[in-house]
Amino acid sequence: MTLPPFPESTVPAAGRAEVFLRYLDYFRESVLAKVSTLAEDEQRRSRLPSGWTPLELLKHLRYVELRWIEWGFQGRDVGDPWGDRRGERWYVAPEESCAALTAALRAQGAHTRTVVxxxxxxTRGAPGPRWNGADPAPLERVLFHLVQEYARHLGQLDIVAELAGGVVGE
Structure with a gap:
């Protein structure tokens, strides 16, 4: 497994937007790389009391970007913004593959890059249901939220990969 290079603070960037995009790309590809090293049964198995699986995490992260960028910032109708859930839990149908979930997450990431x-x-997001009546957040705050979401979930996935005998570390 080859992880993308960490976005070192000493590497010049064109601006804050590029810094956000580098971190999002790094975290997204790191999650994808870790999940891809797991055997298929480990991708669909939970090793945690909370019950989520690595494939459910991939789908969840795709929907996180969809909710914050398309549904929230852009104000688009995205159908079911909570399509990563069944009830109160993340959900991946048996016919959903790692390859398809990977492609969907990368496509969502490409959309995020285009928007940013x-x-x-x-720029503040478009008014809409994403904000629950509050003033829409500016894009910078949306991106900060996405970075922390990815970083947190990548750390959780590190533990799952270690328990599954997969690749550990950054």
């Missing part, structure tokens, strides 16, 4: 590269970080 064509927007100012101070």
């Amino acid at each position: 590269e064509s927007s100012d970080l101070a």
Whole structure:
């Protein structure tokens, strides 16, 4: 498994938006790399009391970006913004494959990059149901949320991969 290079703070960036995008790309690809090293039965198995599986995490992260960028910031109708859930739990149907979930997450990441590269970080999201009546957040705050979400879940996945006998570490 080859992880993408960590976005070192000493590497120049064109601006804050590029810094956010580098971290998102790093965390997204790190999650994908770790899940891909697990055997298929481990991808669909939970080793945690909370019950989530690595494939459910992939689907969840795709929907996190969908909810924050498309449904929230862009104000788009995305059908079911909570499509990563069945009831109160994350859910992956038996016919959903790692390859398909990987492709969906990468496509969502490409969409996020396009939106960020064509927007100012101070731009507020479109009003809509994502904000539950509050003023929409600016893009910079949305990106900060996405970075922390990915970082937190990558750390959780590190533990799952270790328990499953997979690759550990950064």
